[in-house]
């Protein structure tokens with residue numbers, strides 16, 4: 001590894017597993033000090049034991065409004081700076097709209113868009129004051145293509161993509177890059193909520209990617225010179241039928 005992020009402080013939400021974990025470990029491998037935020041206390045404990053002082057772990061349920069509001073001040077109290085904020089934590093609701101329950105819709109939309117919007121809002125003044133910063137979000141291929149097997153989830157990621165593109169235009173002149181990565185299906189625990197027949201089809205076509213593929217795209221975006229901005233990476237599985 002080339003240690004391109006040495007001296008940087010990066011925050012990854014939902015970093016205890018899947019794409020967030022791959023992102024956090026890739027950034028550590030590039031030399032960053034990483035703050036992993038997740039609600040999964042035992043997974044965070046294992047990561048703290050594994051990585052020692054390279055990582056700060058914070059047990060936070062981002063759906064708790066008070067905990068969400070305190071997130072950025074609490075991190076800054078520990079690290080003083082945030083160079084990179086990766087808004088990654090997300091939930092999935094798939095299947096037919098008529099089967100979607102109120103609570104699942106509310107929690108998913110809250111985490112996938114409201115929490116992201118609030119966290120980014122809260123970290124921006126710090127980055128704008130320093131005149132530098134990177135905001136990354138984990139969006140989805142479902143945010144670009146109207147995937148008919150998951151209208152609730154896809155809607156949250158279309159909202160996220162709109163958020164990324166509008167905020168970018170507001171803060172770009174302050175030296176802040178805002179980027180997204182939009183993978184197709186990735187082998188993580190989230191896929192266990194996919195409609196079974198859709199998952200079987202994706203497996204049969206060999207169209208599942210690894211979380212490390214996504215992390216590579218994130219590191220590529222982060223390590224471009226600041227005058228060559230890669231803003232949004234859409235990762236289309238070669239066998240996917242769109």
Ligand code: NAD
Pocket residue numbers: 013014015016017018019020037038039040060061062063088089090091111138139140141182183184185186187188189190191
């Ligand atoms: P995952 O379930 O492995 O990871 C999600 C992490 O978020 C978990 O560690 C979980 O504990 C944490 N989390 C969930 N709710 C939380 C809360 N309220 N507060 C704090 N942490 C919470 O799933 P993943 O696939 O790695 O998902 C990460 C992101 O990637 C999501 O935004 C998802 O929409 C997106 N994504 C996933 C896929 C895929 O196929 N897996 C594809 C495209 C985009």
